[in-house]
Amino acid sequence: MEMEELTPHIQELQRVLGDKIDEDQIVEELNKYLNEYHVGIDAAKRGIIRKYGGSDTMGFVTGNTLTKKIGELTGSEQNVDITAKVVFVDTKDITVKGLPKKIVSGILGDETATASFTIWEPGAMVLAKGSVYNFRNCYCKTWNDKVQINIGSRGRIEVADGVRIDLPERQISASPTEVKIGNIKDGMGSVTVTGKVISVEAREITARGEQKTVYSGMLADDTGKIQFSAWSDFGIKEGESLCISNAYIRSWKGIPQLNMGDRCEVSRVDAITEIIDTSANKKTVDEITRIGGGLDITLEGLVVDVRQGSGIIRRCPQCNRSMLNGACTTHGMVEGVMDLRLKVVLDDGTGAIGAIINRADTEKLTGITLQAAQGLAAVKGESVVGREITGKILMKRIRVTGNVMSDDYGPSIIIKSAENVEIDLEAEANKLLEEVEAAI
Numbered sequence: 132m133e134m135e136e137l138t139p140h141i142q143e144l145q146r147v148l149g150d151k152i153d154e155d156q157i158v159e160e161l162n163k164y165l166n167e168y169h170v171g172i173d174a175a176k177r178g179i180i181r182k183y184g185g186s187d188t189m190g191f192v193t194g195n196t197l198t199k200k201i202g203e204l205t206g207s208e209q210n211v212d213i214t215a216k217v218v219f220v221d222t223k224d225i226t227v228k229g230l231p232k233k234i235v236s237g238i239l240g241d242e243t244a245t246a247s248f249t250i251w252e253p254g255a256m257v258l259a260k261g262s263v264y265n266f267r268n269c270y271c272k273t274w275n276d277k278v279q280i281n282i283g284s285r286g287r288i289e290v291a292d293g294v295r296i297d298l299p300e301r302q303i304s305a306s307p308t309e310v311k312i313g314n315i316k317d318g319m320g321s322v323t324v325t326g327k328v329i330s331v332e333a334r335e336i337t338a339r340g341e342q343k344t345v346y347s348g349m350l351a352d353d354t355g356k357i358q359f360s361a362w363s364d365f366g367i368k369e370g371e372s373l374c375i376s377n378a379y380i381r382s383w384k385g386i387p388q389l390n391m392g393d394r395c396e397v398s399r400v401d402a403i404t405e406i407i408d409t410s411a412n413k414k415t416v417d418e419i420t421r422i423g424g425g426l427d428i429t430l431e432g433l434v435v436d437v438r439q440g441s442g443i444i445r446r447c448p449q450c451n452r453s454m455l456n457g458a459c460t461t462h463g464m465v466e467g468v469m470d471l472r473l474k475v476v477l478d479d480g481t482g483a484i485g486a487i488i489n490r491a492d493t494e495k496l497t498g499i500t501l502q503a504a505q506g507l508a509a510v511k512g513e514s515v516v517g518r519e520i521t522g523k524i525l526m527k528r529i530r531v532t533g534n535v536m537s538d539d540y541g542p543s544i545i546i547k548s549a550e551n552v553e554i555d556l557e558a559e560a561n562k563l564l565e566e567v568e569a570a571i
């Protein structure tokens with residue numbers, strides 16, 4: 132290398148090392164690295180900086196100077212080269228200063244870590260998920276304590292031919308929030324969950340005139356269970372344990388659901404043996420109100436109110452919805468089908484929640500069958516039936532299991548099973564006494 136070509140590198144080393152080394156020494160060192168050690172100019176500069184203790188390696192801005200593993204990134208890099216595998220990639224339309232712009236973003240991974248990345252001037256190159264690239268002249272920032280890799284107008288992307296990167300399986304999930312199923316809430320966005328497939332089925336649906344297959348089922352861990360829907364075939368089988376990364380949460384009536392879109396990554400994990408016992412999925416009203424919804428939740432409380440619409444009701448024979456004044460809101464005046472139902476308010480000491488109890492459980496809880504209710508109504512009128520039923524259930528303690536949904540009026544529970552709770556008065560009294568004694 133001619134002296135002329137070396138001049139910018141010498142200047143750069145002087146700038147970085149300051150008065151730690153003079154120009155003659157730099158030339159001598161460079162000569163040694165380049166001609167005796169036979170290394171490239173970049174490696175030579177790095178070596179000299181290390182040797183003379185340059186503190187400013189971060190600001191050492193040249194072509195391909197600094198190469199880092201993702202796990203080494205601090206988020207303050209101004210110019211860094213990264214060789215990484217594309218874990219997932221997506222094109223986004225954004226607006227910059229009122230103008231539409233396309234950017235490419237996703238997650239990069241190597242053996243050490245994963246990080247999100249954004250290509251601000253994507254150009255024609257299309258990144259392939261699972262392929263390895265050299266991302267040159269990147270700059271990094273941090274957001275929410277996480278490093279983000281940016282490829283700006285100075286950046287360059289090259290296919291890293293022959294480079295193989297094996298991501299540790301759990302690294303894939305480093306970016307989205309890793310959560311326990313029982314802690315999943317509405318509005319959580321992107322999550323990673325690990326659970327066991329309780330059930331799965333494929334359904335054909337028509338979306339926008341197109342026939343599609345949806346794979347849906349139930350996933351559970353030791354804290355809860357959740358419905359999932361996958362829009363592509365991940366080959367999910369009942370009984371296997373999965374780490375589902377980058378799924379997103381969408382709620383229907385307050386019940387969170389796990390949606391597995393194109394960005395989703397599914398990996399098989401060691402068998403999960405600890406699965407929530409649904410009968411033990413007991414929550415307080417306060418917890419339910421905070422979560423907003425959930426499946427197969429068990430709740431115990433006192434019936435503090437019996438609402439209008441309890442007792443004998445009529446359902447539309449076409450849509451099965453309850454009718455009002457002999458009419459269905461959709462189908463108009465129809466001959467209703469008699470049914471029995473309870474709409475109650477349950478209070479467990481932490482709060483109150485509305486509960487809708489079906490015919491079978493209403494019969495079980497009150498001891499009044501639909502047939503008996505109809506007989507009573509024929510003789511004494513339906514309002515008497517309502518009073519009878521109210522008298523049997525009000526201020527009784529019941530245990531119910533059902534799905535909690537939320538609407539504008541807050542959460543309510545649609546009961547699948549219900550039972551009276553026999554209060555052991557003696558045991559309750561003793562428990563209270565113990566508590567009192569402990570408090571003294």
Ligand SMILES: [Zn+2]
Pocket residue numbers: 447448449450451452459460461462463
């Ligand atoms: Zn109807």
